[in-house]
Amino acid sequence: MYHHPVLSFFSSRIPLQVILIVVALICRTQGRVSLPDNVTVPAVFMFGDSIVDTGNNNFFKTVVKSNFPPYGRDFIGGKATGRFSNGKIPPDLIVEEFGIKELLPPFLDPSLPLHELPTGVNFASSGAGYDPLTSKLFLVVSMSDQLQLFSQYKRRLTNFVGQKRAHKIVADSLYMAVAGSNDLAETYFHTPLETRKYNLHSYTDLLITSASVFLQGLYKLGARRISILGLTPLGCLPSQRTVSGGEKRACVKRFNDAAKMFNSKLLSELKVLRKTLPHVRLAYADGYGALMDIIQAPQEYGFIIADRGCCGTGLVETTFLCNQWSPGTCSNSSQFVFWDSYHPTEKAYRILLHKLLGKIVHDLFHH
Template sequence: MASIISLPRYNIPLKTISTLIIFLLQLLPDRAHRSSSRPAVPAVIVFGDSVVDPGNNNYIDTPAKGNFPPYGQDFPGHEATGRFSNGRITPDMMASALGVKELVPAYFDTRLVDQDLLTGVSFASAASGFDPLTSTIALAIPMMKQLDMFKEYKEKLRKIAGKKKAASIISESLYMVCSGSNDVAEYFLDPLRRPIKDIATYSEFLMQTASNFLQELVNLGARRVGVTGLPPIGCLPSQRTLAGGVLRRCAANRNDLAKKYNEKLKRELNRLTAKDSRAKLIYVDMYSVLLDLIQKPQKYGFRVSKRGCCGTGTLEVAKLCNRLCHVCSNVSKYLFWDSYHPTERAYKIIVDKIIQRDLHLLL
């Protein structure tokens, strides 16, 4: 039988108790608000290609730019920042969802202030890839060069925040790595690459290059790293046009290479995490998320998933998507903005899904 503990009785007036309860209840919303407004991570730091480039390519000599209309038509202030979409892109939405800030700026942005650096930047470059040849052809910033920029960023952070706080920001931040799509697209466009490396060999080469990048990133202090797998590249509007035949079906060979790479990448991330307990590297499944949007657009409120909103929507991207192009009247019904990149609304759906399913493991 459980023992009964007798508690002393205090003669506290009922009115006093009621007042105390009301006072405590009034405090609860305030405390909840303070808790919910605290960022999940101190900063969001990004590496990769055009999917996550907020405008670094504006500052280098490359044709891969999106800093002109109609890009950015739905961005705050209708500004064409260099983001390859009609509005915000995935790092912006990720940082906003985590309570860090509303926009992740380009590292090369000349308007950066100290607070921008303290809360994270993007080193990404449109048209870049893990394969150094991909970046060379497009005059983009190679992934390993992006790591050099990160080293420079760390020094700036130390000067702003001091050694101890800078180290804390570097170790506790969320890192996003999104690259490889341009490698696959270029592989099938470049006849000189294919005889040297078949699909299986090239997917292995990409995985090893990605692994080298990630190991160096961890050595530089990254501890929470989300690495996106490749999307179903063969189903992008541009690849349907180039290799999908008269009916513009999904190009199976592109998707086959993407899937082979993704399987290798998943295994490698598990191996790296098991090998080095300092960091956690999580695979972010972009393939199934985007494929579901493409195959079942009505489920998400889209009407068009085989063409982009800009121009004919079949090939236009970067300079081909310009102010002379016709733009669809209702962009919210389009999954893709140009022939390669999703619309802001599509990005939002993708980000919500990957936070719930993948990135919560890092938080």
């Protein structure tokens, strides 16, 4: 067995645990993303819904919250922070992968330290959607209001680091938008057929128009490298299987077809925006294919259960229904693709990000 001389020297004098911690810190600050030589990513900015909200909803009145056990059970210190999972969620994993910092803090936190501003913050609000009605139904921060928060952030950043550095941070950073699932799964499909103003085709058109307006607004505020996540297979979420999947709790085809329709139109709109917005880089992340791969072959990714969540029965529990009194919550979340009936576990998020991040980085940062 080969012994590295430097490690051998230190291991004879320093406890192994200390060496491992130092190695972990070095790896984390370096990051694992491969960027071109002349490219740096100073910050990450996140917009969207509960898939990416790191706790903004804690700071105003809404039922869409997760700042109570067992949420956060596997998070640092076992703390429930408003993240809809057992541990870290995609914004945290992205800043970790880029070696920027360990967590992406919520912008609405009144105790947000100034030193967090230059490396990125989170504007996402659980329950938000591209349709303004969705955010009104849940009393959360709409996508247009998230843009307003970003404007506030820019002023605060400029006051802290000066105009020249603030401009460079805004121009060089990574932006990500994740929304649309609440619009279809809640606003559209939960509206009775006889009262719907739209059919699915016209409603997805409305969502794409709103998404495009959002992306153009972000561009006007200085964003140039923007990734947007396509919808995941909504019909395979445990909650949708339970409500609409019949006795066998099968994936619900009409929900999945709706997600695919949205994704197809989104891809077309991104092609248009690439031609009309000078110097923009837009990356589409195929959340549908990435999650469907895991759901269809969970064992290949180290999971046992993909059709229900870890929390409670895993059939319907999310937000306040997933709580410390939920009976039957699993003891080992690493066996589950989903944490509650709607949101993946940290382990599943890590695998999803590993599948998606390479293409995102290539599309945004490589010529």
